Structures are given as C-alpha cells and as structure tokens.
Amino acid sequence: MQSINIIEKNIAVIGAGLTGLTTSFYLNKNKADFLVIEKQNKTGGVIQTEKQNGYLIETGPNTGIIGQPEVAELFEDLGDKCTIEIPGKEANKRFILKNGKWELLPSGLWKGITTPLFTSRDKIRILGEPFRSRGKNPDESLSQLVLRRMGKSFLDYAVDPFILGVYAGNPARLITRHALPKLYNLEQTYGSFIGGAIKKGFKKKTPQEMKATKKVFSVKGGLSQLTNALYKEAGTENFILGATNLQIQYISGKYISTFKNSEGNEITVKSNKLITTTGAYVLNDFMTFLEKENLVPISCLPYANVVEIVLGFDNWDGMEPEGFGGLIPFIEKRNVLGVLFMSSLFMQRTPNNGTSFTLFMGGIRKPELFEKKESELKAIVEKEFMQLMKPSKFNPSLFNLYWHKNAIPQYGIESEARFKQVEKLEKEYPGLIIGGNLKDGIGMSDRIKQGKSLAIRAL
Ligand SMILES: Cc1cc2nc3c(=O)[nH]c(=O)nc-3n(C[C@H](O)[C@H](O)[C@H](O)COP(=O)(O)OP(=O)(O)OC[C@H]3O[C@@H](n4cnc5c(N)ncnc54)[C@H](O)[C@@H]3O)c2cc1C
Known part of the structure; x- marks a missing residue:
C-alpha cells in the first residue's frame, strides 16, 4: 500500500547537479535544515564518470577552469575528500583547424602576428585595437564586437572556434555582456582588450582574487569524484533521489513540494524557502504555483x-x-x-x-x-x-x-528579460531563489560560484 509522508524543512533544493550539490555542501557546512529533491537515481547531473575496458571516461564535461576563486575554495573546503588534478603546461597548447591543417593557437602578441590563422590585414588591425573606441550598444553580439575591434579572420579562427568549444554556439547569437561578461567589461572599463589585459596584469589582486588561476582542472579519478564527495559531505540523508512527478505549490507562505519517491510513495515537503538549480527548460514542469506566462521569459532560453x-x-x-x-x-x-x-x-x-x-x-x-x-x-x-x-x-x-x-x-538577446523576470518572481515569492545555468554562467566554475552564493542567500 502506498503511504503519504510529510516532511517539514526550512529549505528545499531542487536538483543535485554540480550547482545543487555545491549549494547543499555549503548549507550542510552551516548546519542548515534542508532537503534536496533530485529526479534521477544518482547525483552529479550532467557530470558522470564511467570506467570501461580500462579507460576512465567523462560522459559530460571533461575539464573546468579555475576561473573563480570559489573553485579553489571548494577544493580547500573539501580537504582530502577529493583531489584536484591539474594538467602540465602542455594543456596550454591548443590547435585550430585551418584549411584542413592544425595550427597552434597563438598565446602572445608576437605569436599572434606571425600565426597563419589571421590575415595580414587583420594583424595590422589587431595592432590598432587599443586605439579603437568603446562600443556603445550594450546588446552588441559577440561577432559584431569582434568584427569591430579585431577583424573577420580573428572572428573566424579564434573567437568562433572558442565559442563552439565552450557554448557549442554561434557568436552572432550570443550577447557579449551576458555570454562573456569579463570580455565585455574589459572593453567597457579599459577601452581595449589588449590594453585592458596589460593593465589588469599590473593591477594588484586580493588574496581571494589570486585563487582564480585560470588553470584547467579535473579531479583524480574523474569529475564524479567531486560530485560524489559533495554528496557525501552534504549529508546523504539530506537527499531524496529518484523523485518523480514533482509539483510545487505556494500556500500560506510555504512551498509545498509533492513527488513520488523511488518506492512509489507520495512525499510532501513543506519548506519556507525554495532553491531551484535545474535548467530553464524544466521549470514549467514543476513550478506549479506560477502561471505559465510568468515563466515564458525564463523557459524560452534556447x-x-x-x-x-x-x-x-x-x-x-x-x-x-x-x-x-x-x-x-x-x-x-x-x-x-x-x-x-x-x-x-x-x-x-x-x-x-x-x-x-x-x-x-x-x-x-x-x-x-x-x-x-x-x-x-x-x-x-x-x-x-x-x-x-x-x-x-x-x-x-x-x-x-x-x-x-x-x-x-545560449545567453542571447532574451537574457535581459530573463534576468529581470527571475528578480521579479523572487521579489513576489518570499524565500524563492531561482538558480541553475539560466543565469550566472554556464561553465563548472560558474556553477560552483553560483551554488555557493545560493546557499549564502538562503542562510
Ligand atoms: C556535454 C557537456 C559538456 C560540458 N563541458 C564542460 C566543460 O568542459 N567545462 C565546463 O566548465 N563546463 C562544461 N559543461 C557545463 C557544465 O557541465 C555544467 O554547467 C554543470 O555541470 C551544470 O550543473 P547544474 O547542476 O547547473 O545542472 P545539471 O547538471 O543539469 O543538474 C540539474 C539537476 O536537476 C535535476 N532535475 C531536473 N529536473 C528535475 C525535476 N523535475 N525534479 C528534480 N530534479 C530535477 C537533473 O536530474 C539534474 O541532476 C558541459 C555540459 C555538458 C552538457
């Protein structure tokens, strides 16, 4: 016979991918009263490591970048529970295909001038980049920005492959200030990418900023070792895995999450706060307390x-x-x-x-x-x-x-409306915190940074 269980918690977290796990880890570290509801029977979301025929395989992301201090801090906080793995200097060697041949991606100004990847005309244009005026259109696409400052061959053979590698996307559809905010700010603050990079190099960094080394990272034994360690350290008793048919209502100041657990029992979780960490495309499925049109500006994210x-x-x-x-x-x-x-x-x-x-x-x-x-x-x-x-x-x-x-x-032109709608809903519904990769960046380091900040907000 099916039974109905009612659980009261201060915070409910939806999703146990890297974002939800980081949030849970910091909630548990601060002794919060919380429960994570995850649809799959396992944690990690898209991060999954497998072993086959003696090969260790990543089936989702392969490597991250220590682009945020929070990544280094997370590994510090996890101590010996998992070990970060940083490849040798050879990881800096990256190739770009041109006319069917691999060419080394230039790493400095001199190599940028001598590489066959860019045309002579654009190399001269690149030398003039520091003297070009700032962009005025905040909704300029990445390709417009690069064409304006660097030239077409730079767009085709540097930025386009980079965007394919990170976003599997199209630079003409991505809005720079949303998709690559650091690049956008470099131009807006310093007036130039090259000049800005040089000036930033001389700027004194705080000890916290110095932790963002921009090095490539993985984890000994594969990235699942990180998500497994987070799961364990967040307290496995704080998770319900295999939770299907999730529906969430907002009644008398409480979030009422109902779902079936892996045994088919109906569970109800009453919480004061609700943190979502899923992708935008599933919010419609379970945010039952919101009218569909309230979610359109968020769930239309491609x-x-x-x-x-x-x-x-x-x-x-x-x-x-x-x-x-x-x-x-x-x-x-x-x-x-x-x-x-x-x-x-x-x-x-x-x-x-x-x-x-x-x-x-x-x-x-x-x-x-x-x-x-x-x-x-x-x-x-x-x-x-x-x-x-x-x-x-x-x-x-x-x-x-x-x-x-x-x-x-893909953080395109719709992004501004999406971020505004998230803010509006969070104001309308006390205790609601909408996270996940619909905002704050798409890479693992962005997810870790956001995951920690979601916990801090909820606490
Ligand atoms: C193929 C691929 C390659 C990538 N490569 C890189 C890379 O090389 N470097 C890098 O930095 N980043 C990379 N990324 C991005 C990075 O992996 C993600 O940003 C990050 O892992 C996402 O974590 P998340 O927790 O935000 O989302 P997810 O991992 O998607 O987790 C969301 C969780 O929510 C759960 N969920 C969904 N619906 C419900 C529901 N109704 N009820 C309960 N739970 C639900 C899901 O089951 C899932 O576990 C890659 C991503 C992919 C897909």
Whole structure:
C-alpha cells in the first residue's frame, strides 16, 4: 500500500547537479535544515564518470577552469575528500583547424602576428585595437564586437572556434555582456582588450582574487569524484533521489513540494524557502504555483544539443596528441566541433599505452546531427577523425556516443528579460531563489560560484 509522508524543512533544493550539490555542501557546512529533491537515481547531473575496458571516461564535461576563486575554495573546503588534478603546461597548447591543417593557437602578441590563422590585414588591425573606441550598444553580439575591434579572420579562427568549444554556439547569437561578461567589461572599463589585459596584469589582486588561476582542472579519478564527495559531505540523508512527478505549490507562505519517491510513495515537503538549480527548460514542469506566462521569459532560453563521442585506442599510431586538443571553426565546414586529447592531459586514465579522445558534434549551428542515427554518426566520426588525427586505420577499442539534450544554454538577446523576470518572481515569492545555468554562467566554475552564493542567500 502506498503511504503519504510529510516532511517539514526550512529549505528545499531542487536538483543535485554540480550547482545543487555545491549549494547543499555549503548549507550542510552551516548546519542548515534542508532537503534536496533530485529526479534521477544518482547525483552529479550532467557530470558522470564511467570506467570501461580500462579507460576512465567523462560522459559530460571533461575539464573546468579555475576561473573563480570559489573553485579553489571548494577544493580547500573539501580537504582530502577529493583531489584536484591539474594538467602540465602542455594543456596550454591548443590547435585550430585551418584549411584542413592544425595550427597552434597563438598565446602572445608576437605569436599572434606571425600565426597563419589571421590575415595580414587583420594583424595590422589587431595592432590598432587599443586605439579603437568603446562600443556603445550594450546588446552588441559577440561577432559584431569582434568584427569591430579585431577583424573577420580573428572572428573566424579564434573567437568562433572558442565559442563552439565552450557554448557549442554561434557568436552572432550570443550577447557579449551576458555570454562573456569579463570580455565585455574589459572593453567597457579599459577601452581595449589588449590594453585592458596589460593593465589588469599590473593591477594588484586580493588574496581571494589570486585563487582564480585560470588553470584547467579535473579531479583524480574523474569529475564524479567531486560530485560524489559533495554528496557525501552534504549529508546523504539530506537527499531524496529518484523523485518523480514533482509539483510545487505556494500556500500560506510555504512551498509545498509533492513527488513520488523511488518506492512509489507520495512525499510532501513543506519548506519556507525554495532553491531551484535545474535548467530553464524544466521549470514549467514543476513550478506549479506560477502561471505559465510568468515563466515564458525564463523557459524560452534556447539550449544547444550536443553529441559527445569518446574514442579509445589501445595502439595509437596517428598524429601525436600533444596539448589540450583542437577546435574546428564553423568556416571549415566539418561536422566535428573539436577534439580533446584527454589521455595527454591526464595520466592513468587509459590502459597501458592507450590513447583517448573526446569529440563533440551538433550544437546550435548543426542541430540536425543530434537527430541522426548512431550508425550514421559513427560513420561521420570515423571519416572526419581519420582526416583530422591521421591514424593508419580506425580500430578503436572504445567508441561511445552520449546524447546531451539541452546541454548548453545560449545567453542571447532574451537574457535581459530573463534576468529581470527571475528578480521579479523572487521579489513576489518570499524565500524563492531561482538558480541553475539560466543565469550566472554556464561553465563548472560558474556553477560552483553560483551554488555557493545560493546557499549564502538562503542562510
Ligand atoms: C556535454 C557537456 C559538456 C560540458 N563541458 C564542460 C566543460 O568542459 N567545462 C565546463 O566548465 N563546463 C562544461 N559543461 C557545463 C557544465 O557541465 C555544467 O554547467 C554543470 O555541470 C551544470 O550543473 P547544474 O547542476 O547547473 O545542472 P545539471 O547538471 O543539469 O543538474 C540539474 C539537476 O536537476 C535535476 N532535475 C531536473 N529536473 C528535475 C525535476 N523535475 N525534479 C528534480 N530534479 C530535477 C537533473 O536530474 C539534474 O541532476 C558541459 C555540459 C555538458 C552538457
């Protein structure tokens, strides 16, 4: 027989991905009275690490950037519960495909002038970048901004592949101040990217700011070790996993969350505060207390769908995968967005002498690929991978595909209205805190920063 359980808590947290887990970790650290409601039977959200044939595989994100001090602080706070892994200097080596050939992405001004990636005309334009005037349109797209300050070849062979790598997106659709706020502020504050970067380099940083080293990171044993450690340290008793059919009402100043647990029992959680950490596209499903039109400015946020491909070779004889990996500009007309050289970044993730790669396909500009059959995708991967990495034959011992629907949010022109609506709803409903990747950034470091701030707000 089904039973109905009523649980009273101060705070209910929806979602146990990296954001919800970071929030929960800090709530528990501060002895808060909270409960996390997660739809899946496991925590971590899109972060999942698997082991197969001796290979350690990331099926979602592969690496993060210590772009926010909160990332370093989280690892400090977790102590020996998980160990951050930082690749060697080779991770700074990144390649861009031009005319079918990998070219090194220039790391400094001199290399920027000598690289074959940019035209001579644009190299001269780049030298004049510090003298160009500030943009005046706050809703300028990233491609408009780059064309205005740097030139088309810089857009095509530096910014476009970077945006494919991070957003699987289109720089013409992303609004700079929302998608890359640091870049936007660099121009607005200093009047120039180059001048701003130099001036910022000389600016004295606080001890906290110095923790944001911008280094690439993973975790020993894979990123799931981080989410597992957060789950454990947040107190596993504070989580209900496998919670389906979630519906939330707001009655007499309380949030009433009802759902079925994994045994089919109906559970009701009454809380004073509600923190959501899911993507925008699911809010309509459970924010029952809101009229649908109240959520439209938030839930209309577009997301890119991506297919992630993991390849493992026991005996690799192709191009030496030295560095972080390579990105493929849209103008090169390929289906693969980029190739990560995972086994060159992190040791002990393959069987002896094994070599592994992670590829991405799809994204905002190739949505049709997401709909293709596995066999069709595998054929495309084989053809393009042979051309890109040049092994003598295609004989992977590992060839896995992972489909990620609604993978990466695209902070476009709708963003301003979305942020305003979040603020409006939070004012209207006391104790409501709307988090997740619909605001405050899309990368793991942004999620950790937001997760911590959600906990602080709720406390
Ligand atoms: C394929 C891919 C590659 C990426 N690569 C990188 C990378 O290399 N570097 C980087 O920094 N970032 C990367 N990212 C982004 C990064 O992984 C995410 O920003 C981050 O992991 C998202 O965490 P989250 O908790 O905000 O969301 P999620 O991980 O999506 O977690 C949300 C949680 O909410 C739960 N949920 C949903 N609906 C309900 C409901 N109705 N009831 C209860 N629970 C619900 C979900 O099950 C999920 O567990 C990548 C993302 C993807 C998808």
